[in-house]
Amino acid sequence: EFLKASLENYVKKLEVSIKILRMEQRSGLIRARLRGAAASTGQVITFLDAHCECTLGWLEPLLARIKEDRKAVVCPIIDVISDDTFEYMAGSDMTYGGFNWKLNFRWYPVPQREMDRRKGDRTLPVRTPTMAGGLFSIDRSYFEEIGTYDAGMDIWGGENLEMSFRIWQCGGSLEIVTCSHVGHVFRKATPYTFPGGTGHVINKNNRRLAEVWMDEFKDFFYIISPGVEEVDYGDVSIRNALQGIWRQLQDFPWMLMFNGLLSPIPGGIFSPLFLLQIRNVETNQCLDNMGRKENEKVGFFNCHGMGGNQVFSYTAEKEIRTDDLCLDVSRLNGPVLMLKCHHLRGNQLWEYDAE
CATH class of the missing domain: 3.90.550.10 (Spore Coat Polysaccharide Biosynthesis Protein SpsA; Chain A)
Known part of the structure; x- marks a missing residue:
């Protein structure tokens, strides 16, 4: 009108x-x-x-x-x-x-x-x-x-x-x-x-x-x-x-x-060392963000090999990321949550051993 x-x-x-x-x-x-x-x-x-x-x-x-x-x-x-x-x-x-x-x-x-x-x-x-x-x-x-x-x-x-x-x-x-x-x-x-x-x-x-x-x-x-x-x-x-x-x-x-978005600059938001599919070899299930949002638990789903929600990045700061969220665990037995990345390591530090 x-x-x-x-x-x-x-x-x-x-x-x-x-x-x-x-x-x-x-x-x-x-x-x-x-x-x-x-x-x-x-x-x-x-x-x-x-x-x-x-x-x-x-x-x-x-x-x-x-x-x-x-x-x-x-x-x-x-x-x-x-x-x-x-x-x-x-x-x-x-x-x-x-x-x-x-x-x-x-x-x-x-x-x-x-x-x-x-x-x-x-x-x-x-x-x-x-x-x-x-x-x-x-x-x-x-x-x-x-x-x-x-x-x-x-x-x-x-x-x-x-x-x-x-x-x-x-x-x-x-x-x-x-x-x-x-x-x-x-x-x-x-x-x-x-x-x-x-x-x-x-x-x-x-x-x-x-x-x-x-x-x-x-x-x-x-x-x-x-x-x-x-x-x-x-x-x-x-x-x-x-x-x-x-x-x-x-x-x-x-x-x-x-613009400081790439390694080796600390805190770069685009600094993946690896793009990962994280798989349980016993069950052939993969870590999957399930399309969930901040403060929700990361999930598991049958590995499909198509990337998408099953692709995570491992950064120079030893974070495992999905988009701009980091996997975070505050207790020994979980749960593993997807939280905002804080770059302070702590609950968001994940050691990777190639062996």
Whole structure:
């Protein structure tokens, strides 16, 4: 009821000139943003999700940082707007973006090395390995130089990590500007369907991302995501050519190392020494996270050899991980729980003897 003529009448009342572009058919977030970017004329392009509310003075800090460095791609702190009550809750400047090997975006605490780099000044931008993707500003010429969005991706999902990896590998930086705040309605569920199913669309997008930008590390994704390799991801020759142009600068392992995500940096969230299937040789049952969540017990299931929930990583800190949870046991006879990794060893230290 607030679209079409109602929306047109509303924007006419605003003090700034607003142009509404409509897609001729359902095309998804990625292609809609490409259409908007192509029609824009400003030096800086700012992308926002529809379900956002901007605060006073939100834009100036983003533009100021891009003026300092045109290859800085900048995000505001994302404040939370309740989808039940519209209550507004301030976001934290002590978290930044990461990801797991299933290629899900994750929030993690800002590490000590980044606090040290900023010398304790919390007004300075936070370097972030990845962005949530809904809200950011970018110099339009740099956006075009690094290949805009991947138009071969459908709807949304994976495009934020693809762009994050690409920015770091194409001479740029990705930052959270702590003096900028924008509210975002975080929905409990997506109120629409994906053509072909959500899983198919996201798996296709993630395959395009992995095949072009992740080098040999794509194997982690495939091991942990059984069946994904069967998904057709289309033609990526144009994206591979783009990657080849920028290859002389940085690759994916460099991006991980620069952002402290790879061993030998202590506490790196992506520091597996081994990817493991942990098997009871007597029963041929394997440790299995069963799709369970934090504070729940790890399970056992018949070994299937397909990876997925039966793949665990053994890290340089002698942790056994599933995603960003560690196996933790506080009593001699268990139970073994999946808890947040604390890097203090103790109940989360597991000795491995190859003999």
